[in-house]
Amino acid sequence: MIKNTPRPINHLVIIGVGLIGGSFSLAIQRNTQIERITGVGRNQKNLECARKRGIIQYCSQDARKAVCDADVVFIAAPVASYADILAQISDVLPASAIVTDAGSTKQSVINDAHKQLKNIEYFVPAHPLAGTEQSGAGAAFADLFEDRWCILTPEENITDPVACQTVSDWWRACGANVMAMHPSEHDDLLAAVSHLPHLAAYAVVNTVSKLKKGTHDPFQFAAGGFRDFTRIASSSPTMWRDIALCNRDALLHKLDALKKELDTMHQALKERDGDSLLVQFEAARLARETWLKAYQSEHN
């Protein structure tokens, strides 16, 4: 539902024209007037692909040149690269340009922005909760954000409310449901429902790998349940290293909480306390089923 007509854009610069940056461009172009779109990235082949697909009209490997007359800069690059990117563009960025992003962690990104940007009030931190296992401009598609959450984490008394509303309107124009929350709350929630499962999946795979080898390779007997459980362990290791480091405190806290859960199970199993195991398994099943019902009704 588009609540406001999205503000027209003169020159949109997308730094990082991958799945997210590319899909944002395809989505926003459907109902927002945009004069020019420039894509910035190191991979010329990817930028060419984006140009051919109508994601961008111009390519650049120089962020400074690209942003000097931008009114909107959209950063869809790995969160670990923000400090560099912002340092590069800060002194050439027009004073009134809105800078927004799609990073998976928000407090780290805000810290980087405070260090580098002169006009911090026009930085609108955002995180669309969407993605696939594919990457690159070739994988981008206009419907990626349809009915997905986009979380904005504006800073109280700092972020310009009009800039925030404008970015919100653009995401709504992309089909997303927009919600605002405190950056630390965002980081805490995402540490639990996204970052922790990734680490747990990586850890379980490594546990299986290190199993003392008998005659047989344990992986030989892994089946469909293992495949789905570990799907996220096929995600980009560098991306997840960066996310983990950028959301360190919240993630350490979640790892502690998970270890506590595993300890409770360990203890119950050690004591052959079937009732306690059952209570724990039933609670998890109920929570998961309740969530799944809501999730499916929203996404089907």
Add this chain to the structure above:
Amino acid sequence: MIKNTPRPINHLVIIGVGLIGGSFSLAIQRNTQIERITGVGRNQKNLECARKRGIIQYCSQDARKAVCDADVVFIAAPVASYADILAQISDVLPASAIVTDAGSTKQSVINDAHKQLKNIEYFVPAHPLAGTEQSGAGAAFADLFEDRWCILTPEENITDPVACQTVSDWWRACGANVMAMHPSEHDDLLAAVSHLPHLAAYAVVNTVSKLKKGTHDPFQFAAGGFRDFTRIASSSPTMWRDIALCNRDALLHKLDALKKELDTMHQALKERDGDSLLVQFEAARLARETWLKAYQSEHN
């Protein structure tokens, strides 16, 4: 590939006519001569469904009566119920009858069999690595075991080799690939690739549930990655309690190993050691991708 013509069966008794017991019956009937099939279970409606679907011809709620002229008894009931089932049938079971099963843990099942069965040499422990999230006779289908592993865990110098070969032939007739291994190796391997992921999925869901509530329900922001990772947390809590208890020692060992992996990640993250995190994530991704390639080439 059927290596031997499967031995004809006079009276096959299936104790527990659910997804596994029902699918075994549908699969084996395709190319094995069977005079009579009786299904034993408490749920009359389920047995009626099995009869209508041609899974069984006769229903019984009394295992003793059913097995007294059986030449094959197939137990496809929860592993925690074996001691009771075997105690019920042991003194009426024909001396030469083959007893086999489909339990997810093997050492516990063998222990139960030793306590109850007079002719332990005709007990052939088996575990077909197949299943879906569905249950009951209504969900059974003949192709369930096609190209799946069925692991036999005969006891050296105890299990009759001819009985073992006969059971192996039946499973091959069901389309399964049969492999024999030591029961403790089976339990160890399955603890790693199946039982541990289930406990980890339950534990992650409970971690999310117990997250200190701010303004938002964390589950609201869970998406596709979370859905797949936690799919196995929707499995039957009683079944998994029983499997955990029956495979206690191997599973405790795997929980310790997983905690060690999580501790290593925790330590690296605490020390902001990105290189160490990357090494761990990359190892997991590589192991998972290598496995997936083999798995997909076998199952597509």
